[in-house]
Amino acid sequence: MLPRELEQEIAAMVRDTDHVEEKIIDVIYLLQRHFGYFSDEAMGHAARLTGKTEVELEELATFYDFIYREPLGRFVIHVCDGVACWMHHENGLFDYLCRKLGVAVGETTPDGLFTVLPTACLGNCHNAPAMLVNGEHYGRLTPEKVDRILEELRENADTIPLCLCR
Amino acid sequence: MSEQVLFKNRRADCRPASLADYRAGGGYDGLIQAVRTMTPDDVIKEVMDSGLRGRGGAGFPTGRKWSFVRKDAPHPRYIQCNTDEMEPGTFKDRILVNTDPHLVIEGIVLCGYAVQADHGVFFIRPSYDADARLLERELDVAREAGFLGRNILGSDFSFDIDVHRSAGRYICGESSAQANAIMGKRPNPDKNSHMTDSGLWGLPTVVNNVETLASVPAILRNGVEWFKSLAASPTGDGTKLYSVSGEVAEPGCFELPGGTRLGDIIFGAAGGMLPGAEFKTCLPGGTSTSFVAREHLETPMDFDSMKKAGLSLGTGSVIVFDRNTCLVQATINILTYFARESCGWCTPCREGIPYMKHILERIEAGEAGERDVALLQRVADGMQHAYCGFAPGAAMPVHGLLNHFRDEVREHLGGRGCPFKGAGVVKPGLWTTLDRDAAHPDAAHRDTDSGDADAEGRDG
Ligand code: SF4
Ligand code: FES
Numbered sequence: 001m002l003p004r005e006l007e008q009e010i011a012a013m014v015r016d017t018d019h020v021e022e023k024i025i026d027v028i029y030l031l032q033r034h035f036g037y038f039s040d041e042a043m044g045h046a047a048r049l050t051g052k053t054e055v056e057l058e059e060l061a062t063f064y065d066f067i068y069r070e071p072l073g074r075f076v077i078h079v080c081d082g083v084a085c086w087m088h089h090e091n092g093l094f095d096y097l098c099r100k101l102g103v104a105v106g107e108t109t110p111d112g113l114f115t116v117l118p119t120a121c122l123g124n125c126h127n128a129p130a131m132l133v134n135g136e137h138y139g140r141l142t143p144e145k146v147d148r149i150l151e152e153l154r155e156n157a158d159t160i161p162l163c164l165c166r
Numbered sequence: 167m168s169e170q171v172l173f174k175n176r177r178a179d180c181r182p183a184s185l186a187d188y189r190a191g192g193g194y195d196g197l198i199q200a201v202r203t204m205t206p207d208d209v210i211k212e213v214m215d216s217g218l219r220g221r222g223g224a225g226f227p228t229g230r231k232w233s234f235v236r237k238d239a240p241h242p243r244y245i246q247c248n249t250d251e252m253e254p255g256t257f258k259d260r261i262l263v264n265t266d267p268h269l270v271i272e273g274i275v276l277c278g279y280a281v282q283a284d285h286g287v288f289f290i291r292p293s294y295d296a297d298a299r300l301l302e303r304e305l306d307v308a309r310e311a312g313f314l315g316r317n318i319l320g321s322d323f324s325f326d327i328d329v330h331r332s333a334g335r336y337i338c339g340e341s342s343a344q345a346n347a348i349m350g351k352r353p354n355p356d357k358n359s360h361m362t363d364s365g366l367w368g369l370p371t372v373v374n375n376v377e378t379l380a381s382v383p384a385i386l387r388n389g390v391e392w393f394k395s396l397a398a399s400p401t402g403d404g405t406k407l408y409s410v411s412g413e414v415a416e417p418g419c420f421e422l423p424g425g426t427r428l429g430d431i432i433f434g435a436a437g438g439m440l441p442g443a444e445f446k447t448c449l450p451g452g453t454s455t456s457f458v459a460r461e462h463l464e465t466p467m468d469f470d471s472m473k474k475a476g477l478s479l480g481t482g483s484v485i486v487f488d489r490n491t492c493l494v495q496a497t498i499n500i501l502t503y504f505a506r507e508s509c510g511w512c513t514p515c516r517e518g519i520p521y522m523k524h525i526l527e528r529i530e531a532g533e534a535g536e537r538d539v540a541l542l543q544r545v546a547d548g549m550q551h552a553y554c555g556f557a558p559g560a561a562m563p564v565h566g567l568l569n570h571f572r573d574e575v576r577e578h579l580g581g582r583g584c585p586f587k588g589a590g591v592v593k594p595g596l597w598t599t600l601d602r603d604a605a606h607p608d609a610a611h612r613d614t615d616s617g618d619a620d621a622e623g624r625d626g
Binding site: 019020021022023024025026028029052059060063064065066067078081082083084086087088089090092093119120121122123124125126127128129132135136137140141142143163164165 | 251255257260292295332334336348349351485499503595
């Protein structure tokens with residue numbers, strides 16, 4: 001069961017469009033945010049609400065990098081591995097984050113708070129090395145800045161609303 | 167500073183210009199003039215005469231593209247405004263949207279008027295979610311003010327814009343792939359149909375980049391001659407946003423006369439190299455362009471001059487490399503990106519890019535010889551047979567490496583491996599120590615894009 005509000009929001013979205021296909025990604029995003037990832041259950045709801053088959057949805061879900069078919073942390077740390085960030089030692093940033101959080105790239109911390117993922121250029125190359133967390137861009141990173149950011153997110157984990165694109 | 171057309175309303179405090187700010191500088195006057203006194207054909211002619219060319223990388227004349235929409239073409243017609251911008255090194259559209267959202271909106275509406283379109287779709291990548299929210303808000307403001315929606319400014323022209331959030335993947339920047347993405351299909355490119363005949367939902371669709379569309383309002387306001395006079399080179403047409411990243415002192419996005427010399431962008435606008443760094447090469451237009459030789463620093467950065475020099479302007483995103491950066495390693499990084507982002511539709515791209523990467527990794531490890539370099543060349547040449555422009559683009563840095571830095575590649579061969587590894591190579595941009603703000607206090611005013619690098623290190 002979906003919360004009534006979410007069910008209605010999605011139903012309205014589907015009703016108000018000429019082409020339901022145009023709204024599929026938005027529907028997936030809403031469900032993904034609700035379930036934390038695009039789970040099988042979320043997929044079922046998406047299929048039911050858009051009238052698409054699960055195969056059609058899976059075809060999209062497996063193609064895009066901001067749709068997650070596996071559980072992940074409350075905060076996804078998208079670390080840029082583009083060449084400008086690479087030049088400013090993105091490697092060291094991955095290393096530092098993973099050591100600090102005790103995870104490997106792609107893994108989630110045991111407390112369920114953080115997942116570290118490599119991401120295509122974030123459009124913040126002049127502030128390399130850069131990362132994106134919950135829709136927020138962070139750049140010109142140093143170990144001290146990373147510490148502060150993690151601290152801030154950890155402290156406010158209960159109150160920070162999750163952005164649509166995770 | 168040369169004339170700022172696109173960044174006219176760029177503010178020191180990073181706040182995006184409001185409708186009032188935009189109006190104060192003549193914003194929407196172009197649209198008012200167009201719907202009241204010009205026919206759609208007048209608008210197309212004006213844009214055609216201005217020489218404006220697509221800023222997304224392809225450089226196709228904008229007015230000509232618009233003129234392809236037949237007068238008797240069916241409705242609804244669509245405008246796709248491309249803000250995918252996922253190529254490493256490229257961030258101009260993000261800055262532009264954050265600087266002056268209404269400039270972009272007016273550009274889309276004008277394009278809509280010119281081809282008598284009904285809907286605009288603002289296609290935006292997921293990592294720009296904050297920008298998507300900003301645009302949604304400002305679209306409401308524009309609607310409220312009568313610049314968007316039904317019967318714009320009391321005319322019989324109606325046009326509205328939606329924001330479409332992408333879920334990621336670089337191939338979505340390709341116009342037909344983008345149309346597929348919007349239509350909820352897997353975003354493979356489709357080279358069989360012309361977008362202006364049969365794009366979104368099988369209807370006429372014009373796809374333009376954000377920067378291209380944002381250049382249109384001022385052309386209508388100030389005229390063709392003025393626009394041409396902004397450029398530094400005969401075919402530079404107007405101003406151009408150049409984004410500079412890498413080992414320079416003041417990386418950022420700069421609006422300069424179109425056709426500004428590459429060297430002036432790096433050593434002028436971007437403040438030259440970082441302390442301790444020495445220029446080796448750059449990718450002049452994003453990662454799907456070629457590494458350049460030193461003498462190319464003299465080349466004007468416009469489509470024609472770059473082409474004449476055997477290069478391409480791409481998005482005008484200059485990524486600068488230091489003498490101590492191994493270009494084999496850099497190319498491996500770039501190919502890793504392209505291999506991951508390939509849509510996988512056709513074999514040359516799906517198989518060829520990982521193969522080039524594999525050969526380069528063997529070169530890097532000292533396990534390769536001359537024959538491997540020849541093989542790398544052959545595979546790179548083969549990329550032109552791929553289905554879309556993605557694969558030939560991915561091969562460009564490889565061509566640059568082999569054309570201009572073959573000696574550096576050779577130093578890796580015959581069991582020697584990377585000459586840049588090991589002691590004695592000091593990297594100027596170490597992330598643990600790189601605090602640009604401390605090193606260059608006067609550079610701070612340049613970072614007007616979305617408030618980067620404040621005390622929290624946050625720049626969202
Ligand atoms: S060249 Fe690459 S991106 Fe283009 S269609 Fe082929 S596989 Fe897809
Ligand atoms: S290369 Fe890292 S943000 Fe662009």
